[in-house]
Amino acid sequence: MTRANLILLALIACIAALPLFGGAYTLRLGTIACMYAIMALSWNVVGGFAGYPSFATAAFFGLGAYIGGVLLARGMPLAAAIPIAGVGSFLVAGLLGAALLRLRGHYFAIASLSLIEVFRELVNNATDLTGGGMGLNIPLAASAGVMADATFFFYLMWGVLLVTAVAVIAVSMSKLGFGMSCIMQNETAANMVGLNTTLYKSIAFGLSACFVGAAGGVYAAWVHYIDPSDVFDILYSVKPIVMALIGGLGSPLGVTIGAFVYLGLEEVVWRNYIQIHSGVLGVLIVLLLLFLPHGLTSLRGWRLWGRAKNV
Template sequence: MIRPSIVLVALLAVIALLPLAGDAYALRLGTIACMYGIFALSWNIVGGFLGYPSFATAAFFGFGAYTTGVLMTLGASLPLALLATLVASLVGASVLGAVLLRLRGHYFAIASLSLVEVLREVVNNATDLTGGGMGLNIPLASNASILGDAIFYFYAMWIALALTAAMVVAVSASKLGFGLACIRQNETAANMVGLNTTLYKSIAFGLSACFVGVAGGIYAVWVHYIDPSDVFDILYSVKPIVMSLMGGLGSPVGVVCGALVYLGLEEVVWRNYIQIHSGLLGLLVVLLLLFLPHGLVSLRGRLFRRGTGHA
């Protein structure tokens, strides 16, 4: 675990130096890179460590965006709103996890998928609080220049990413991480030897939600305007899976690399083929699964000893 952690820290440090490149475009890309890193690392807790195919990322993201957004319109300060979002996501997802993670395999996948639809519908209907389908305008958090603003949100997202990475490393080195690996390999046996599987799974679900929620909050403040179909976009659930598959399931360094590679591909595709970008994403998924099921890592032999992670 030591060497991958060093690689991870180095990777984060490189990303942190990005503002030296200067222009707002690089910063925007960097902010999204951090956001995708958070998605991939967080998804990896449930999808990689625990081995449950979760499609709930978009639900956490939208929940976080709306929690922060609503709190800010009610007059809370940004740090307070983000902290509240963190706690609310952690608690909410843990409770939900205790119910949803009783389901296995396909059932869990679809339940987590429909969670996104349900939250979108609830937000759409709660017009008084969220503005419904009209969306929500979020007050500006600072009055800095455009570049100053960009640097501020970049570092906000970067700090969230660093915290996520620290949390993931801590989890994988702890008893919790060991327990999750046991559940992945054989849940019934883990239960038999006295592991409280429900508790472990529910904590894992909460941890995989909390920083995605914070990322959603930062995103909401960053773009100033959110609407349900934007933040509850099912593609937010799929992207981390693709990133993790690219980077190699179960390996924190791998999934962050996967996130960066994915962002690069996405940027090229978006820029050149906007009308067919989701189709190309689909094509990428299909080709990846058929020809490179163990991720880009497998191209270079077994450089990193990955966890045997397979959902």
């Protein structure tokens, strides 16, 4: 395993200690940090490894949230609902991917973007199942107080993050990851050497949806109420891309750090510039990308490490 991947696992292990240090607000931030990291790591599979710029993260986050939410509302336990949300998202994404991934570049980006709209309309119109525009109430799990709840959902999201990170690292070291890298670099050549590119791209798309869907399920249980405009928010698609670009495209450690840095920026800017926070955040992102086009992992110290490893 490479050094960067070990650091990533160590970093995630450190985050687990968060409940020792903070109150409900810190835990809430920690839960969102884990959720963002899951999204960034997942997007990195299809966007960073396979080179397909997907805007479908929000679509599968919402899908997972509604699969999880509907199952929980019907009395299914959390331990079953979350995995089903993940697996369901994987299957839906894999099947859609086989069709969508015939498009490349901007065309694929737009097609994946439209998935959000399609899913949102489906949920809006399936009123009997999902509550439609009225939203969906998810019953409270037997509550043992505000802090206990916060801690529980923090660890739940953290667990999904851990599974995501381990899966992404395993993919990056496997034949699957090697094939995705081939596709990113030269799809024509990949096909010509006997690589089933459609299958590999579909798996990449499915994996990028799987953990995001599980995170959506956890989110639904956590906030107890979801509605289509909340979970099918296009910002959930854009943010992971910004995180990956901030941290360094393709590197699991990079995109995770990117997710944390992004959340930090978002919080600080939101707190201090409440009137113009989107504008300030936008300027900061533009500046980061202008001066660090290859992300934080391209900073000098990191680069030296990278070289040493490759020799």
